[in-house]
Amino acid sequence: MHAKDFINPMLPVLKSTDTVGEALNWMEEYRIGQLPLIHEQEYQGLISHDILLDADEDLPLLALQPEFEDAFANVNQHIFEILKIVQQHDLQAVVVLDEEQSFVGTISVQELLNQFSKNLGSQEIGAVLEIAVENRSYSLSEISRLIESNNVKIISSYYTSGTGLEDSKDILTLKLNQQDISRVMATLERFEYDIVGAYNFEEITSPDKERYDMLMKYLNL
Known part of the structure; x- marks a missing residue:
């Protein structure tokens, strides 16, 4: 390119x-x-x-x-x-x-x-996740491993620096190859990743939502 x-x-x-x-x-x-x-x-x-x-x-x-x-x-x-x-x-x-x-x-x-x-994969079907990270201290390989453990792959990623203010964070944006990312979000939150945005994903509906809520309660124990 x-x-x-x-x-x-x-x-x-x-x-x-x-x-x-x-x-x-x-x-x-x-x-x-x-x-x-x-x-x-x-x-x-x-x-x-x-x-x-x-x-x-x-x-x-x-x-x-x-x-x-x-x-x-x-x-x-x-x-x-x-x-x-x-x-x-x-x-x-x-x-x-x-x-x-x-x-x-x-x-x-x-x-x-x-x-x-097109190169970012915006034409591909799949969800977009935004994860707040601090001072580039994150490990993309670790995040990728956690996501792929749920049989989901990262199509593209890009990094946005924060404003420089004390409470601002950098944002890692990930385009994934699936819309059902409930398990991905649960896994990332279990490992204390701060998900600040999720877009174009499948809404969790009952009874799936009940199972998801139970899973999140279990992970937060």
């Missing part, structure tokens, strides 16, 4: 001789709010939709000041690094350059997020 794998070759490239009107038409056609300005394979920066709206449609892009000339990805940068660039600069498009800093292509941020969502 590197930058070169997410390039959309269909996205147009702007030249300094293109007009504001032409750039606006391309952005509307491809439903993207930013496009790269390139001169002889050299990246000049991004032209944004908002800037174009304030300019005359016949004005050449040469007369405008592009933005984010220092915001780009190298061909072999990982998707996590690309997402960091997107977040830092609030981008809708990410330009990809090679080792010689020559233009290679453009990534649509919307397409990137869609692909990232």
